[in-house]
Protein backbone atom coordinates (compact mmCIF):
# COMPACT_ATOMS: atom_id res chain seq x y z
CA UNK A 437 0.00 0.00 0.00
CA UNK A 438 1.24 3.48 -0.87
CA UNK A 439 1.73 5.47 2.34
CA UNK A 440 4.20 7.83 3.97
CA UNK A 441 4.70 9.90 7.07
CA UNK A 442 2.73 12.94 5.79
CA UNK A 443 -0.23 10.75 4.87
CA UNK A 444 -0.27 9.07 8.29
CA UNK A 445 0.02 12.46 10.02
CA UNK A 446 -2.87 13.83 7.94
CA UNK A 447 -4.99 10.77 8.69
CA UNK A 448 -4.29 11.11 12.42
CA UNK A 449 -5.30 14.78 12.30
CA UNK A 450 -8.53 13.99 10.43
CA UNK A 451 -9.33 11.25 12.96
CA UNK A 452 -8.68 13.64 15.84
CA UNK A 453 -10.97 16.28 14.32
CA UNK A 454 -14.15 15.26 16.12
CA UNK A 455 -17.13 17.43 16.91
CA UNK A 456 -16.85 18.93 20.39
CA UNK A 457 -19.83 20.46 22.22
CA UNK A 458 -18.40 21.01 25.71
CA UNK A 459 -15.55 23.44 26.16
CA UNK A 460 -13.41 25.08 28.85
CA UNK A 461 -15.29 28.36 29.15
CA UNK A 462 -12.41 29.94 31.10
CA UNK A 463 -9.92 29.28 28.29
CA UNK A 464 -10.50 31.86 25.55
CA UNK A 465 -9.50 31.56 21.92
CA UNK A 466 -7.23 34.44 20.89
CA UNK A 467 -8.47 36.71 18.06
CA UNK A 468 -5.18 36.06 16.23
CA UNK A 469 -5.91 32.36 16.31
CA UNK A 470 -9.32 32.94 14.73
CA UNK A 471 -7.68 35.00 11.96
CA UNK A 472 -5.10 32.26 11.38
CA UNK A 473 -7.91 29.72 11.04
CA UNK A 474 -9.85 31.93 8.63
CA UNK A 475 -6.69 32.27 6.58
CA UNK A 476 -6.73 28.51 5.96
CA UNK A 477 -10.04 29.02 4.15
CA UNK A 478 -8.33 31.30 1.64
CA UNK A 479 -6.47 28.39 0.11
CA UNK A 480 -9.31 25.94 -0.41
CA UNK A 481 -10.83 25.04 -3.76
CA UNK A 482 -13.76 27.20 -4.86
CA UNK A 483 -16.42 26.68 -7.52
CA UNK A 484 -15.70 29.17 -10.35
CA UNK A 485 -12.99 30.41 -7.96
CA UNK A 486 -15.57 33.01 -6.88
CA UNK A 487 -14.57 32.67 -3.18
CA UNK A 488 -17.92 34.01 -1.95
CA UNK A 489 -17.62 33.10 1.75
CA UNK A 490 -16.95 35.54 4.58
CA UNK A 491 -16.45 35.01 8.32
CA UNK A 492 -17.73 37.00 11.26
CA UNK A 493 -15.66 36.28 14.40
CA UNK A 494 -17.68 36.55 17.60
CA UNK A 495 -15.85 36.68 20.93
CA UNK A 496 -17.51 39.34 23.09
CA UNK A 497 -19.47 37.79 25.96
CA UNK A 498 -22.45 40.00 25.12
CA UNK A 499 -22.71 38.72 21.54
CA UNK A 500 -21.87 35.14 22.57
CA UNK A 501 -24.70 35.17 25.12
CA UNK A 502 -27.09 36.58 22.54
CA UNK A 503 -26.15 33.96 19.94
CA UNK A 504 -26.23 30.87 22.17
CA UNK A 505 -30.06 30.57 22.40
CA UNK A 506 -30.28 30.72 18.59
CA UNK A 507 -28.32 27.47 18.17
CA UNK A 508 -29.56 23.86 18.33
CA UNK A 509 -27.10 21.40 19.86
CA UNK A 510 -26.88 17.64 19.34
CA UNK A 511 -30.27 16.84 17.84
CA UNK A 512 -30.11 13.20 19.04
CA UNK A 513 -29.83 14.30 22.67
CA UNK A 514 -33.45 15.27 23.25
CA UNK A 515 -32.90 15.91 26.97
CA UNK A 516 -29.85 18.11 26.48
CA UNK A 517 -30.27 21.81 25.72
CA UNK A 518 -26.59 22.30 24.96
CA UNK A 519 -23.56 23.06 27.09
CA UNK A 520 -23.95 24.62 30.52
CA UNK A 521 -22.49 28.14 30.95
CA UNK A 522 -19.18 26.76 32.30
CA UNK A 523 -18.79 24.56 29.21
CA UNK A 524 -19.86 26.95 26.47
CA UNK A 525 -17.72 27.81 23.44
CA UNK A 526 -15.38 30.76 23.79
CA UNK A 527 -15.69 31.90 20.18
CA UNK A 528 -17.92 31.57 17.16
CA UNK A 529 -17.13 32.00 13.49
CA UNK A 530 -20.25 32.75 11.48
CA UNK A 531 -19.71 31.65 7.90
CA UNK A 532 -21.67 33.86 5.50
CA UNK A 533 -22.32 33.77 1.77
CA UNK A 534 -21.89 37.04 -0.07
CA UNK A 535 -24.99 36.74 -2.25
CA UNK A 536 -23.67 39.43 -4.58
CA UNK A 537 -21.17 36.82 -5.79
CA UNK A 538 -23.70 34.02 -6.24
CA UNK A 539 -26.82 32.43 -4.81
CA UNK A 540 -25.04 29.13 -4.25
CA UNK A 541 -21.56 28.29 -3.02
CA UNK A 542 -21.63 24.63 -4.16
CA UNK A 543 -19.41 22.77 -1.66
CA UNK A 544 -17.14 25.72 -0.81
CA UNK A 545 -18.76 25.94 2.61
CA UNK A 546 -17.91 22.36 3.58
CA UNK A 547 -14.39 22.53 2.18
CA UNK A 548 -13.65 25.64 4.18
CA UNK A 549 -15.21 24.26 7.35
CA UNK A 550 -13.04 21.17 7.05
CA UNK A 551 -9.91 23.30 6.57
CA UNK A 552 -10.78 25.46 9.57
CA UNK A 553 -11.71 22.58 11.87
CA UNK A 554 -8.57 20.65 10.91
CA UNK A 555 -6.48 23.73 11.68
CA UNK A 556 -8.28 24.08 14.98
CA UNK A 557 -7.65 20.40 15.81
CA UNK A 558 -3.95 20.88 15.01
CA UNK A 559 -3.90 23.72 17.57
CA UNK A 560 -5.67 21.66 20.24
CA UNK A 561 -9.01 23.41 19.77
CA UNK A 562 -12.38 21.73 19.33
CA UNK A 563 -15.24 22.80 17.07
CA UNK A 564 -18.88 22.14 16.42
CA UNK A 565 -20.28 22.87 12.97
CA UNK A 566 -23.86 24.08 13.47
CA UNK A 567 -26.47 24.20 10.74
CA UNK A 568 -29.54 24.23 12.97
CA UNK A 569 -29.77 27.88 13.96
CA UNK A 570 -32.15 30.79 13.69
CA UNK A 571 -30.61 32.59 10.71
CA UNK A 572 -32.86 35.69 10.61
CA UNK A 573 -32.31 36.39 14.31
CA UNK A 574 -28.58 35.74 14.03
CA UNK A 575 -28.34 38.13 11.12
CA UNK A 576 -30.21 40.74 13.11
CA UNK A 577 -28.18 40.18 16.27
CA UNK A 578 -24.86 40.58 14.43
CA UNK A 579 -26.18 43.43 12.28
CA UNK A 580 -25.00 41.68 9.16
CA UNK A 581 -25.55 43.60 5.93
CA UNK A 582 -28.33 42.43 3.62
CA UNK A 583 -25.99 40.67 1.17
CA UNK A 584 -24.39 38.40 3.79
CA UNK A 585 -26.40 35.23 4.41
CA UNK A 586 -25.26 33.09 7.37
CA UNK A 587 -24.67 29.50 6.22
CA UNK A 588 -23.03 27.88 9.24
CA UNK A 589 -22.08 28.77 12.76
CA UNK A 590 -18.81 27.26 13.94
CA UNK A 591 -18.49 27.04 17.72
CA UNK A 592 -14.91 26.88 18.99
CA UNK A 593 -13.04 26.45 22.22
CA UNK A 594 -10.67 24.24 24.14
CA UNK A 595 -12.34 20.83 24.56
CA UNK A 596 -13.73 19.77 27.91
CA UNK A 597 -15.00 16.39 26.75
CA UNK A 598 -13.61 13.14 25.40
CA UNK A 599 -14.87 12.01 22.01
CA UNK A 600 -14.12 8.55 20.62
CA UNK A 601 -14.82 6.86 17.31
CA UNK A 602 -16.83 3.63 17.36
CA UNK A 603 -16.58 1.14 14.51
CA UNK A 604 -19.98 0.44 12.94
CA UNK A 605 -20.81 -3.15 12.07
CA UNK A 606 -20.88 -2.67 8.32
CA UNK A 607 -24.57 -3.08 7.63
CA UNK A 608 -26.56 -0.22 6.14
CA UNK A 609 -29.14 -0.59 8.94
CA UNK A 610 -26.53 -0.12 11.67
CA UNK A 611 -27.24 2.68 14.14
CA UNK A 612 -25.27 5.79 13.20
CA UNK A 613 -26.53 7.94 16.09
CA UNK A 614 -23.83 9.33 18.32
CA UNK A 615 -24.28 8.64 22.04
CA UNK A 616 -22.87 9.54 25.42
CA UNK A 617 -22.00 7.01 28.12
CA UNK A 618 -22.45 7.58 31.86
CA UNK A 619 -18.76 8.49 32.19
CA UNK A 620 -19.50 11.51 29.98
CA UNK A 621 -17.59 10.18 26.97
CA UNK A 622 -19.12 11.05 23.59
CA UNK A 623 -19.10 8.17 21.07
CA UNK A 624 -19.28 8.69 17.29
CA UNK A 625 -20.02 5.62 15.13
CA UNK A 626 -18.26 5.56 11.75
CA UNK A 627 -18.96 3.16 8.91
CA UNK A 628 -16.21 0.70 7.91
CA UNK A 629 -14.19 1.35 4.76
CA UNK A 630 -15.76 -1.71 3.09
CA UNK A 631 -19.16 -0.03 3.24
CA UNK A 632 -17.93 3.16 1.59
CA UNK A 633 -16.45 1.38 -1.43
CA UNK A 634 -18.96 0.39 -4.10
CA UNK A 635 -17.89 -3.03 -5.32
Ligand SMILES: Cc1cc2nc3c(=O)[nH]c(=O)nc-3n(C[C@H](O)[C@H](O)[C@H](O)COP(=O)(O)O)c2cc1C
Nearest residue numbers: 453454455508509510511564565566567568614624
Ligand atom coordinates in the same frame (compact mmCIF):
# COMPACT_ATOMS: atom_id res chain seq x y z
C1 LIG B 1 -23.36 19.86 7.72
C2 LIG B 1 -23.32 19.65 9.21
C3 LIG B 1 -24.28 20.21 10.02
C4 LIG B 1 -24.23 20.02 11.41
N1 LIG B 1 -25.14 20.66 12.21
C5 LIG B 1 -25.08 20.47 13.55
C6 LIG B 1 -25.98 21.16 14.40
O1 LIG B 1 -26.83 21.94 13.95
N2 LIG B 1 -25.87 20.97 15.73
C7 LIG B 1 -24.92 20.13 16.28
O2 LIG B 1 -24.86 20.00 17.50
N3 LIG B 1 -24.06 19.45 15.49
C8 LIG B 1 -24.10 19.60 14.15
N4 LIG B 1 -23.20 18.97 13.33
C9 LIG B 1 -22.20 18.05 13.91
C10 LIG B 1 -22.56 16.57 13.60
O3 LIG B 1 -23.57 16.14 14.49
C11 LIG B 1 -21.29 15.71 13.75
O4 LIG B 1 -20.42 16.04 12.68
C12 LIG B 1 -21.62 14.22 13.71
O5 LIG B 1 -22.31 13.83 14.86
C13 LIG B 1 -20.38 13.35 13.56
O6 LIG B 1 -19.46 13.64 14.57
P1 LIG B 1 -17.98 13.99 14.18
O7 LIG B 1 -17.99 15.38 13.60
O8 LIG B 1 -17.20 13.89 15.44
O9 LIG B 1 -17.55 12.99 13.15
C14 LIG B 1 -23.21 19.18 11.97
C15 LIG B 1 -22.23 18.66 11.14
C16 LIG B 1 -22.26 18.89 9.78
C17 LIG B 1 -21.17 18.31 8.90
